[in-house]
Amino acid sequence: MKQYSKLITALISVVSFILIHTACKPCHGMMAMPCERSTGIAGIVLAVILLSDILSFLVKQEKFRQITSVTNVLFGVLLLLTPIFGQCQIASMACRLRTFPTLNVSGLLIAGVSLAALISVLVKRQTGRKTHAHA
Amino acid sequence: MTLQAEQIEKVFGQNGLSPVSLSLSEQQFICVTGESGCGKTTLLNILSGMLKPDCGSVRLDGRDIYRDLNETERARMRNSSIGYMTQGSSLLPELTVWQNIVCPQELYGRKTEEPQFWNWQNGLASPMWWIRTRRKYPAANTGGSCWQGCS
Amino acid sequence: MLTPNQFAWQSILKNRFCSLMFLCLVGIASACLFGVGFFNENLSSGIGQVKGRIGADLIAVPSSYDKAAKDALFAGDACTILFAENPEAQISQLDGISQVSSQLYLKTLAFSCCSTAGLQLIAFDPKTDFTVSKWTNDSIENLAADEMVVGACCGMKQGTSMNFYGQTFKVADVLDETGMGYDQSIFISYDAANQITSSPEYAVYFGERQNLSSMLLINTNSGSDIESLSRNLASSLDGISLYATDSLVSELKSQADYFRISGLVMDGFVIVLAVIALFALITITFYQRKKRVGSLLSVGISRGKIVQIFFLEYLYLTLLGTGAGIGIVSVFVIPLHQIIKQTVNMPYRLTDFGGLALLILAVCGVNLLILLISCSLTFAKILRTEPAHLTEEMT
Numbered sequence: 001m002k003q004y005s006k007l008i009t010a011l012i013s014v015v016s017f018i019l020i021h022t023a024c025k026p027c028h029g030m031m032a033m034p035c036e037r038s039t040g041i042a043g044i045v046l047a048v049i050l051l052s053d054i055l056s057f058l059v060k061q062e063k064f065r066q067i068t069s070v071t072n073v074l075f076g077v078l079l080l081l082t083p084i085f086g087q088c089q090i091a092s093m094a095c096r097l098r099t100f101p102t103l104n105v106s107g108l109l110i111a112g113v114s115l116a117a118l119i120s121v122l123v124k125r126q127t128g129r130k131t132h133a134h135a
Numbered sequence: 136m137t138l139q140a141e142q143i144e145k146v147f148g149q150n151g152l153s154p155v156s157l158s159l160s161e162q163q164f165i166c167v168t169g170e171s172g173c174g175k176t177t178l179l180n181i182l183s184g185m186l187k188p189d190c191g192s193v194r195l196d197g198r199d200i201y202r203d204l205n206e207t208e209r210a211r212m213r214n215s216s217i218g219y220m221t222q223g224s225s226l227l228p229e230l231t232v233w234q235n236i237v238c239p240q241e242l243y244g245r246k247t248e249e250p251q252f253w254n255w256q257n258g259l260a261s262p263m264w265w266i267r268t269r270r271k272y273p274a275a276n277t278g279g280s281c282w283q284g285c286s
Numbered sequence: 287m288l289t290p291n292q293f294a295w296q297s298i299l300k301n302r303f304c305s306l307m308f309l310c311l312v313g314i315a316s317a318c319l320f321g322v323g324f325f326n327e328n329l330s331s332g333i334g335q336v337k338g339r340i341g342a343d344l345i346a347v348p349s350s351y352d353k354a355a356k357d358a359l360f361a362g363d364a365c366t367i368l369f370a371e372n373p374e375a376q377i378s379q380l381d382g383i384s385q386v387s388s389q390l391y392l393k394t395l396a397f398s399c400c401s402t403a404g405l406q407l408i409a410f411d412p413k414t415d416f417t418v419s420k421w422t423n424d425s426i427e428n429l430a431a432d433e434m435v436v437g438a439c440c441g442m443k444q445g446t447s448m449n450f451y452g453q454t455f456k457v458a459d460v461l462d463e464t465g466m467g468y469d470q471s472i473f474i475s476y477d478a479a480n481q482i483t484s485s486p487e488y489a490v491y492f493g494e495r496q497n498l499s500s501m502l503l504i505n506t507n508s509g510s511d512i513e514s515l516s517r518n519l520a521s522s523l524d525g526i527s528l529y530a531t532d533s534l535v536s537e538l539k540s541q542a543d544y545f546r547i548s549g550l551v552m553d554g555f556v557i558v559l560a561v562i563a564l565f566a567l568i569t570i571t572f573y574q575r576k577k578r579v580g581s582l583l584s585v586g587i588s589r590g591k592i593v594q595i596f597f598l599e600y601l602y603l604t605l606l607g608t609g610a611g612i613g614i615v616s617v618f619v620i621p622l623h624q625i626i627k628q629t630v631n632m633p634y635r636l637t638d639f640g641g642l643a644l645l646i647l648a649v650c651g652v653n654l655l656i657l658l659i660s661c662s663l664t665f666a667k668i669l670r671t672e673p674a675h676l677t678e679e680m681t
Contacts, residue, residue: 088441089441089442089446089448090405090440090441090442091439091440091441091470091624092362092405092439092440092470096441096624097624097625097628098625100621101621101622101624101625104621105617105618105621105622108617108621109617112613112617123299177674180673180674183584184673185583185584185672185673185674185677186672186673186674186675187672206588206589207588207589207590210583210586210587210588210589211586211588212586213583213584213585213586214585214586214587215586217586219584219585221580221581221584221677223577225577225581225584225677226581227578227581227582228300228578229293229296229297229299229300229301230288230293230296234288234296237288238288238293238582238585238587239585239586239587241287241288241289242288242289242290242293242587242591242595243591244287246287272300
């Protein structure tokens with residue numbers, strides 16, 4: 001379950017990263033836009049999520065994988081909060097219409113999948129503890 | 136407790152059980168032998184309320200278990216008065232060995248405590264076996280341990 | 287203590303692959319049912335608001351701006367619409383007309399910060415208006431020339447300032463969501479609009495004319511035949527298209543009905559597929575677990591109790607699958623609500639909490655029905671087969 005969850009979050013990160021720089025990119029203006037800053041931060045977060053997922057496949061330690069699952073949940077929540085780093089005022093602008101909704105969807109999915117993986121590890125541990133408690 | 140079977144018969148196509156009568160009294164121990172396909176398992180299934188005969192009757196303490204009891208009452212009878220052991224392992228893989236043993240009671244809300252269980256055992260199972268296997272699932276136990284659980 | 291609930295959960299966790307497949311099937315079915323239902327509910331919610339929001343019996347627009355006017359009303363596509371000559375005075379004198387209110391539709395300039403196209407400015411006369419004022423809590427009769435009322439999806443709060451055509455406007459109020467183009471529109475007074483259209487810098491964009499108007503909202507006397515009045519008006523006035531709100535709404539409703547019927551047909555296919563797939567999965571799983579059922583019967587567990595355990599197992603999987611399906615659809619449709627609204631090009635508004643709750647209950651109900659149909663053969667086998675046949679101890 002943990003390995004599949006890493007694969008799914010890695011895929012979501014890649015797709016989101018591509019989308020926010022292509023079809024769902026914020027509008028580019030003659031002056032520095034607050035939404036461009038937020039999109040940049042979101043891009044970094046997505047890259048970090050992808051990197052941690054790749055490392056999870058390479059590093060075989062269970063502890064490391066659990067830590068990356070926790071960080072993925074936190075980064076997923078951070079993606080939801082990206083607009084606080086700056087967004088345009090008008091709701092019809094590309095960042096509010098496309099970029100931030102894309103980040104919301106990917107943040108929810110990444111956080112949800114990582115949380116489900118963590119819960120399944122906890123349940124497995126509880127079941128194992130009950131089975132071996134009196135052995 | 137007495138068990139009486141009168142002219143019980145069961146037909147499966149060309150095979151089956153010819154009319155058989157049997158009478159068992161309390162504390163009596165019998166062994167049924169015969170060649171393969173002669174109807175030993177069919178007889179035991181009929182006597183334990185697991186298979187309705189085509190004709191004849193089976194009486195436990197004077198009550199016909201197929202005519203006087205409905206399905207639920209027969210289940211209760213099997214729960215309280217009959218011990219049935221299958222040829223293959225009948226442990227449920229989704230329950231631990233302990234849960235397999237107590238499920239007939241606990242599923243009906245009657246909690247079973249371990250000292251009570253030990254009173255039933257009367258030395259049939261060794262304490263070491265019990266400590267090793269009771270919280271494990273059947274797949275994690277040896278075949279012999281599973282058979283001890285079945286018994 | 288081992289309870290039927292615990293037994294069911296342990297079965298679910300033990301047979302992970304089958305449980306996961308069951309979850310996926312129910313999840314996909316729920317996602318389709320909920321997604322289609324949610325879309326249709328939002329369309330109905332939007333269309334249901336149209337007549338009340340427009341507030342008039344008839345709408346008059348310049349013939350050459352027919353499509354632009356509809357796009358502005360329903361999709362929020364900003365545009366500037368102008369009558370060649372303002373027919374307001376002419377129309378208000380005709381028989382059968384009780385009220386006329388003029389609105390001016392102006393598209394703002396593109397934003398100075400980026401390439402995003404302009405917003406829709408709608409000028410209205412606070413003293414004669416009988417539509418916009420109905421949507422706000424506060425009275426807007428005294429809307430100043432430097433104030434504006436914004437639609438729900440403009441992303442502006444009360445007190446925010448914005449610059450249009452070189453003039454600064456402050457948000458006096460925010461309208462409730464309508465599901466129409468009004469959500470992305472900004473309402474200013476006619477006085478403010480006249481200052482823009484007659485200013486030296488921008489008068490050239492508007493033909494350097496006075497008394498501009500884009501749309502007339504007309505209320506008829508009660509009891510009037512709106513259709514015949516509309517025909518009379520159209521024949522007596524050139525270059526004007528008249529729309530009865532009722533026929534606009536019924537046109538929208540028939541489009542929405544098309545979506546609804548298509549959605550129902552798709553739902554039907556999904557339900558049939560789900561029943562077949564779950565029936566196969568549950569029945570095959572039962573045949574694999576036949577001996578276990580026989581073992582339970584042999585130790586005296588009643589058939590009813592065994593059916594209860596199986597039912598609980600499948601019920602929990604159904605509920606989890608339903609939750610997962612609804613959750614996944616919600617993750618997509620709620621953040622992407624604005625994009626869907628723009629794409630649909632029809633009044634589209636998030637349904638209220640009651641509608642959403644009913645939809646979720648309906649999806650759960652359909653899934654339970656699917657479950658009962660799928661389990662029917664399995665339960666029948668448990669209830670009717672002799673225990674000896676289930677244990678397969680026949681030799």
